[in-house]
Amino acid sequence: MSVITDSIKIMGYLFGPFKKILAIYLVGVILLSFLEVFRISLVYPIINYGLSVENQPRLLDMFYDFILPPSVNPFIASAFLLLITTVIIAGLYGIVMYSGAYVFSEVRDSLDKRVFERIRTRPYSYFAGKKQGDLLYVGQGAVTESSLAINECVELVRYSFMAFFYLLLLFYLSLWLTIGVMILGVFYAFIIKKSLFSRIYRNSNVLNVSLMEKSVVYQEFVSGIKTIFITGSMDYWVRKYESAVKKLKKTYTNVYALVNVFLITNDFIMFSIIALGGIILYTFTGGDFLPYIGLFGTFMLGLYRLVPCLSYAQKNLSFLVQYLPALELVYNTLTEDYDDVNKLRNDSEKKEFNFNNKIELKNVSFVYKDGKKETLHNISLEINKNSKIAIVGSSGSGKTTTANLLALLYKPSSGGIFIDGVNLDEINPVDYLHHLGYIGQETFVYHDTIRENIRFGLDCTDDEIIEAAKLADAHDFIMASSDGYDTIIGDQGLKLSGGQRQRIAIARIILRKPDILLLDEATSSLDNISEQKIMESVEILSQNMTVIIIAHRLSTVQNADMIYVLKKGKLVENGSYDDLMRVKGEYWDLYMGQKN
Ligand SMILES: Nc1ncnc2c1ncn2[C@@H]1O[C@H](COP(=O)(O)OP(=O)(O)OP(=O)(O)O)[C@@H](O)[C@H]1O
Numbered sequence: 286m287s288v289i290t291d292s293i294k295i296m297g298y299l300f301g302p303f304k305k306i307l308a309i310y311l312v313g314v315i316l317l318s319f320l321e322v323f324r325i326s327l328v329y330p331i332i333n334y335g336l337s338v339e340n341q342p343r344l345l346d347m348f349y350d351f352i353l354p355p356s357v358n359p360f361i362a363s364a365f366l367l368l369i370t371t372v373i374i375a376g377l378y379g380i381v382m383y384s385g386a387y388v389f390s391e392v393r394d395s396l397d398k399r400v401f402e403r404i405r406t407r408p409y410s411y412f413a414g415k416k417q418g419d420l421l422y423v424g425q426g427a428v429t430e431s432s433l434a435i436n437e438c439v440e441l442v443r444y445s446f447m448a449f450f451y452l453l454l455l456f457y458l459s460l461w462l463t464i465g466v467m468i469l470g471v472f473y474a475f476i477i478k479k480s481l482f483s484r485i486y487r488n489s490n491v492l493n494v495s496l497m498e499k500s501v502v503y504q505e506f507v508s509g510i511k512t513i514f515i516t517g518s519m520d521y522w523v524r525k526y527e528s529a530v531k532k533l534k535k536t537y538t539n540v541y542a543l544v545n546v547f548l549i550t551n552d553f554i555m556f557s558i559i560a561l562g563g564i565i566l567y568t569f570t571g572g573d574f575l576p577y578i579g580l581f582g583t584f585m586l587g588l589y590r591l592v593p594c595l596s597y598a599q600k601n602l603s604f605l606v607q608y609l610p611a612l613e614l615v616y617n618t619l620t621e622d623y624d625d626v627n628k629l630r631n632d633s634e635k636k637e638f639n640f641n642n643k644i645e646l647k648n649v650s651f652v653y654k655d656g657k658k659e660t661l662h663n664i665s666l667e668i669n670k671n672s673k674i675a676i677v678g679s680s681g682s683g684k685t686t687t688a689n690l691l692a693l694l695y696k697p698s699s700g701g702i703f704i705d706g707v708n709l710d711e712i713n714p715v716d717y718l719h720h721l722g723y724i725g726q727e728t729f730v731y732h733d734t735i736r737e738n739i740r741f742g743l744d745c746t747d748d749e750i751i752e753a754a755k756l757a758d759a760h761d762f763i764m765a766s767s768d769g770y771d772t773i774i775g776d777q778g779l780k781l782s783g784g785q786r787q788r789i790a791i792a793r794i795i796l797r798k799p800d801i802l803l804l805d806e807a808t809s810s811l812d813n814i815s816e817q818k819i820m821e822s823v824e825i826l827s828q829n830m831t832v833i834i835i836a837h838r839l840s841t842v843q844n845a846d847m848i849y850v851l852k853k854g855k856l857v858e859n860g861s862y863d864d865l866m867r868v869k870g871e872y873w874d875l876y877m878g879q880k881n
Pocket residue numbers: 413653654655656660678679680681682683684685686687
């Protein structure tokens with residue numbers, strides 16, 4: 286599809302919900318364009334009546350015959366009309382500019398919201414499979430560039446209408462002269478389209494890829510800063526970043542140089558035409574050019590106004606082309622099909638979460654999208670209500686994957702998870718997730734107070750926050766911080782230790798009083814004493830809560846009601862600590878491995 290039809294299709298989609306305000310803008314633009322041309326045409330009678338030129342068609346004569354009493358001099362009437370039209374144009378300009386800005390900001394605003402909505406409703410696998418930099422670019426850079434494209438589009442419409450009306454005036458003044466100028470113009474536009482537009486589009490594509498690459502490198506640099514420092518690999522990252530920036534510089538130069546070529550050539554053509562027109566007029570009239578001065582002057586004035594309009598329209602078009610790859614990315618994000626988690630989640634047909642008896646995993650197998658073989662194979666296990674179970678196994682055995690399935694981040698490839706006999710697929714996920722407290726290995730804290738980081742949007746009292754913090758062994762260090770619960774955590778929680786962050790994450794979940802508490806290496810960053818304290822809290826909580834613990838440190842899970850042992854994605858053993866130690870199987874091996 287061509288660049289222009291592509292842009293029209295995308296713009297049609299983006300402007301779709303704003304037809305009314307767009308219509309008002311267009312009416313204003315048409316009226317304004319007409320008045321602009323009318324204003325220029327007033328110059329013609331002013332010159333001709335002023336110079337008392339006879340025997341020349343006088344533009345607007347019919348209009349004057351109709352509205353002017355014979356006693357009024359057409360010269361002074363034209364001057365007055367010029368003044369009145371100028372005042373109206375000034376007012377109308379304000380309206381058009383305002384409605385143009387309004388259309389732009391409405392579309393931009395909706396774009397921001399729509400893109401965010403489309404991204405946020407994606408399944409977790411979409412985020413897991415994307416580079417963070419790419420995700421950031423879609424929601425930020427690409428949206429900003431698309432907004433700029435929208436602005437260019439709004440402007441393009443304005444300048445195109447103006448150019449059209451000026452062209453009509455020129456046709457009226459001199460058919461042949463206009464045809465001559467148009468042939469030149471079409472020839473020129475053809476060269477421009479052939480030589481420049483495709484180049485701008487190509488370079489803009491490269492520009493977008495380079496922008497994305499730079500943003501990815503920067504993102505990776507910031508998130509990996511600690512590893513970069515301790516491995517002394519700063520030079521490598523500097524080279525990586527500089528190479529991304531260098532590529533960007535080259536494509537930026539190409540794109541902006543190409544866009545500016547228009548302006549220079551337009552200026553050149555405009556003044557060449559005026560000079561040539563003057564020479565032709567002088568030659569054809571044998572020096573007696575006075576009767577044609579009105580026509581020549583108005584024509585050139587019209588042309589003088591037309592060319593910048595065309596020039597701006599071209600500039601708008603070329604910027605539009607430049608931003609098109611970003612627009613396409615945003616358009617694809619907005620229109621592509623995907624499993625909307627909201628639609629899945631808000632399904633009113635789905636049952637409410639009801640848990641009185643047990644959770645069962647029945648023959649659950651799972652393959653990651655890009656995985657070659659099954660990560661989980663035919664797992665079947667049971668978790669009784671208010672029991673405390675543990676899932677253990679060596680690294681890579683599939684423990685976190687099992688937790689991911691329980692937390693609805695992925696769906697089993699076959700088999701199913703059942704709560705009191707009801708498949709998790711049939712239960713309202715929002716309801717289910719409200720009752721599930723999942724604490725993973727990665728802890729997310731954000732730039733706000735400790736209080737708000739624990740609250741995380743929940744409607745609760747300060748006392749409840751403190752109680753949860755105590756259970757998570759976080760209260761003491763919070764109280765020792767400069768402003769207690771009101772201490773601001775630095776960007777990404779850099780002012781906190783790993784263990785402190787983990788304790789805040791645990792408090793956040795405990796505060797939610799879930800029915801099922803899923804701890805995936807949730808105490809891995811903690812020292813033994815702190816871990817011990819949290820496990821004591823879990824012990825208390827487990828009287829009214831079903832607790833699923835995934836842990837490397839087997840000492841943490843010794844008193845679980847049931848321990849499931851995974852090996853290479855398969856369930857190889859289960860039983861209480863005593864049972865498993867007695868049979869001296871996989872658990873025994875793991876235990877002895879940790880002891881030595
Ligand atoms: N998003 C993913 N895409 C593809 N494969 C994955 C993904 N996440 C994990 N895996 C693979 O699945 C297997 C099980 O990983 P999982 O994280 O469940 O193991 P684990 O028992 O929790 O390991 P650890 O104790 O080291 O955290 C591993 O081989 C891992 O490489």
